[in-house]
Amino acid sequence: MLSHLNVHNYTLVDSLDLELQPGLTTLTGETGAGKSLLLDAIGLAIGSKARGEAIHDTTANAEVSALFDLGDQPHIKQWLEQHDISINDNECLLKRVITPQGRSRCSINGHSATLSQLQELGRKLVNIHGQHEHQALLSPQTQRRLLDRFGAYPQLTDATELAFKHWRKAELALNQAQELADSQGAQYQLLKYQVDELALLELNENEVKSLEGQQKRLANTEAMQATCAAIIHSGRDSEHSLQTQLHWCTSQLQSLTKHDPSFNDASEMLKTALINIEEAIESIDNTAQNYNAEDSNLSAIEERLSTIYTVARKHKVQPGALHEHYQTLCTELEQLECSDEHIAALKQAAEGALETYNAHAIKLHDARLKASKRLCKAIGQRLKALNMEHASFYIDFEAHDSPHPHGNHGVKFLITTIPGKPAGALHKIASGGELSRISLAIQVVTAATQTTPTLIFDEVDAGIGGTTGDTVGTLLRELGGKAQVLCVTHLAQVASKAHNHLNVRKTKQRGTIRSQITALCGDDIVAEISRMVGGPIDSNEALAHARQMMTTH
Known part of the structure; x- marks a missing residue:
């Protein structure tokens, strides 16, 4: 999990030294206070694109350091060992320095690293779900990746992709030999x-x-x-x-x-x-x-x-x-x-490679069928909890006309929101608000099965309110029991379910606007939730309501 974040001279942040806790942590604050700055800084530490204009004082560098407690994460430790990076105290420190010209220097546990290495390791440590994730959800590639992530069978997807490459190479050699023979x-x-x-x-x-x-x-x-x-x-x-x-x-x-x-x-x-x-x-x-x-x-x-x-x-x-x-x-x-003999041998090799590919693709398809049943059931339950009680979620498989690196079948998510109506593609059936809820349900369900220790949700509750917002908070808190969850939210219902609270507000220092991030506790949490509800934060009724919301979980 992400245990410590240090930020210097990044956008509206002069200096930030923040200790983070396990469970669900919400980031709240007024609109425009800079709630997403913390997530942007984390993104920078794990290899997101750097921009020179993100530096506040253009005479100095911007620096971001993210310290992760590896806990029981053997796949991350294995990655570090494979790259000859030492591990100290079961921790991993990612550091990124950005110059005013937009150039960057990266390091992992004090070892110089390339940006691609930082990104590769970052994907193993942090998974970011943005507020526009539902747009990416419409992509067949995204739908396939979500199903495979939920199914957790990487050995099958890797074997199928490798078998496809071998078949493609054999097929290419055969085609070249045949073309050569034609002009013999x-x-x-x-x-x-x-x-x-x-x-x-x-x-x-x-x-x-x-x-x-x-x-x-x-x-x-x-x-x-x-x-x-x-x-x-x-x-x-x-x-x-x-x-x-x-x-x-x-x-x-x-x-x-x-x-x-x-x-x-x-x-x-x-x-x-x-x-x-x-x-x-x-x-x-x-x-x-x-x-x-x-x-x-x-x-x-x-x-x-x-x-x-x-x-x-x-x-x-x-x-x-x-x-x-x-x-x-x-x-x-x-x-x-000897082209005839050569072509015959190449043809036999290509046929053998295709048989191997098909064998792997069939195993992968069978695994996807089993995973799709579990995923549809889990998402259906979440949709009902999100006030879509008549929705039914399905996954359809369409056979490809030719071998494909990701298997012989494409993956398509289908939804029906009205009983008796046929299911259709997400973008054809679901409204914008429904699509947001579907996306959230899928994100929560699939995130619970992954090995990434830190999950970040950036206003995934946009367009949601009322009892549905309360359910969203419950789902995120449930997820926080399995992984570290950071969530930028504008809903009091979500914030009230958090294990930890961070507040972001703008301050004016020496005539310059700054963003300040503070960990809340006790009455400060109650006051912040009261503000988010919309009532007077100092009224007894508003404060009592905020306390009641915090006790419902």
Whole structure:
């Protein structure tokens, strides 16, 4: 659950340090006080889009930190371990820093994180249900996701989607092979000609690189021979060569050592130097003689390279890639030559992948059928409690014409609000107010089955009042017994059912409007509920009514 929220320099909030409790927490306040600011800040912490204009003081950054007590949430701990993020005191700290330019920095438990990682983890920690959720409810994709979330069979949806990907890949390979076979005649003749031409070249894998290296070396033979000759002359053949002078120095030192043994080390070093120089001169001499032998190969090398370059230009590839190009053409030619066998194998693979997909899709459909019966019953009960006693909720399944990543059947929510009338799609049958209540019923029912520890409802009771509002409060309190629930509400009936109360109000500080969030307790809660009812908050009757509302749960 979300245990602590820290906000700095975000929209109308200068600084906020808020401790949150389990159960149902309501956020109340006058219209325009900024009740949704708290939810926006939480959304920012879990990866929602950041805007530069959301920063109040544009000379400083905005910062939001959300601390979660992980409790018994093995799937969240597993995610953190998979991303090499340490866990301290069974807590998880999400932090987001927004610059005035709109750029952001994210961290998880002090480890730098990407925005996508923050969003992925945020979806596991918090589920936000907005006041316009009923609009998204009209989408078939949303309806399918809600049913699957209620059914809680992720292994079946994952297996079906993976099987679809495998089938799609196999089907694509088969289609490509068949298209290639259709153009086999002209394609085969061209490939055969190209392969034969390259085969005559008899090009080895690294031959071009080797030939170019030899060409470069042999092209400088004359200059290299002259340099070698100069070194040999100075080092060995001249009257005052390096070897001659070292011989003289060595001889002189040997005579000195007879009188003073301390010259022994220097004498040995000169002898070693003389040996090294003699060996070096000998090596240079041998290499220079090899140049004379190799010089005749230069013309042959250049002729070979010229042939290779010509063929490479013809095939529109780099000379160094010509051998690999040849191998590729050989493979393509082999595929054409055995295309019938290849297509038969690909067809068999695609059929096998389709059978596997269908097996998974059937299991998924069976699970959805079972879940739909339970979901329809649960939603029907909630609708009756929400003053839609004649409503009946159904889920219809329509078979797809071809394989689909989410199964062989689409999901459609149906409703009837008048006995004896046929059920129809939500947008065709339900009014705006009814759609809001249907959405709330679905949200409450499906939210109770999910593993997300914190649920947020942003004015989902809009357009609802009276006894229906009282029922909404009861439903949310019931849900608060299973998960942490934060709810922005304008209904006293809902606020009276809360375990915890937060009040949002605007204040004027140094000529600037600010939003202030305060935890209420005792008589302050009674006064706030009295205000929401609409009566004078200081009248005994209004306060007594507020206390009565709080005791009904």
